[in-house]
Amino acid sequence: MTRRPRPSLALACTLPFALATAPLAAGADPLPVHTPTRHVASRPSREQRLQVADAVAQVLGQAVPDVINGEETLTRLQSFNPSALACDLPTCAGRIAGPLHARAVALVRQEFSGGSLRVIVDIVSPQGEVTAHAEGDEPVGNWSEAVALGRVVAGRVAVILHPPAAVTAPASAPATHPLAAVAEPRPASPVTPPPGAPPTVVYRRRAWEAGVGGALVVAGAVAVAIGAVAVAQDGSEVSGQSPSPAMHTVYTATGRDYALLGIGIPALIGGAVLVFDGLRAHREELPPGSLALRVGATPLVHGGAVTLGGVF
Numbered sequence: 001m002t003r004r005p006r007p008s009l010a011l012a013c014t015l016p017f018a019l020a021t022a023p024l025a026a027g028a029d030p031l032p033v034h035t036p037t038r039h040v041a042s043r044p045s046r047e048q049r050l051q052v053a054d055a056v057a058q059v060l061g062q063a064v065p066d067v068i069n070g071e072e073t074l075t076r077l078q079s080f081n082p083s084a085l086a087c088d089l090p091t092c093a094g095r096i097a098g099p100l101h102a103r104a105v106a107l108v109r110q111e112f113s114g115g116s117l118r119v120i121v122d123i124v125s126p127q128g129e130v131t132a133h134a135e136g137d138e139p140v141g142n143w144s145e146a147v148a149l150g151r152v153v154a155g156r157v158a159v160i161l162h163p164p165a166a167v168t169a170p171a172s173a174p175a176t177h178p179l180a181a182v183a184e185p186r187p188a189s190p191v192t193p194p195p196g197a198p199p200t201v202v203y204r205r206r207a208w209e210a211g212v213g214g215a216l217v218v219a220g221a222v223a224v225a226i227g228a229v230a231v232a233q234d235g236s237e238v239s240g241q242s243p244s245p246a247m248h249t250v251y252t253a254t255g256r257d258y259a260l261l262g263i264g265i266p267a268l269i270g271g272a273v274l275v276f277d278g279l280r281a282h283r284e285e286l287p288p289g290s291l292a293l294r295v296g297a298t299p300l301v302h303g304g305a306v307t308l309g310g311v312f
Contacts (some may be wrong), residue, residue: 115139
């Protein structure tokens with residue numbers, strides 16, 4: 001008669017834990033994208049925060065492997081460590097990385113103030129060390145612009161994590177294999193945007209429009225002033241212009257005076273509108289790899305300085 005060994009108590013205790021952590025074992029050392037959803041301001045809402053976090057995860061997933069989006073990270077933390085849902089500092093990243101067996105944590109913080117959103121993305125090690133950092137701040141009219149801002153900031157972090165490598169030709173002698181010519185490396189292009197990089201958002205003012213509006217305001221004000229004075233004197237006596245004391249000379253406004261009023265008032269209003277629109281910052285989206293050049297002059301006490309800036 002052969003006796004079968006009974007399962008040990010240790011095996012019976014560890015089996016439920018192994019089943020619970022099975023989803024984590026599917027991806028070795030993942031990179032969870034976390035945004036705090038507890039003990040935070042009511043604006044943005046939890047759903048809006050997760051939308052930005054998922055957009056960040058989508059961009060990071062094109063540069064590094066095993067990225068967990070914000071929704072999945074939230075679900076796992078609710079099961080393993082719910083208190084970590086309030087983590088909003090790099091120092092508490094270990095509370096997220098430990099239960100999820102993560103190699104690092106992508107911490108996405110969102111601060112909304114006065115119609116502008118600030119998105120901060122940090123790649124934090126389990127020990128709380130920030131290895132990559134990027135942030136962006138811009139006014140948002142609707143939440144799709146906030147999601148686009150999250151993609152822009154994530155694209156900057158993706159370049160830090162996985163910079164485009166410049167390919168150089170080897171110094172060794174050329175190979176004699178028939179396929180060696182096909183395998184030879186090619187020089188890298190000067191500008192190589194990361195895969196799936198979002199367009200660059202810039203804000204510009206239209207100086208030419210403000211200048212045209214200012215000229216219209218000045219011309220319209222002069223025309224209105226001349227026409228208004230002439231119309232106000234209509235029917236009044238002009239002193240010193242009568243040939244005799246018994247006769248009186250009366251000024252009569254002409255069609256030219258009314259034409260000055262009719263032209264000057266629209267010019268004054270239209271010029272003010274052009275000045276306002278020209279001084280307002282206009283949002284423009286540039287495709288990845290494009291160049292946006294800014295030129296500015298700064299007056300100094302003993303001279304001047306010219307600054308050049310650009311987005312590549």
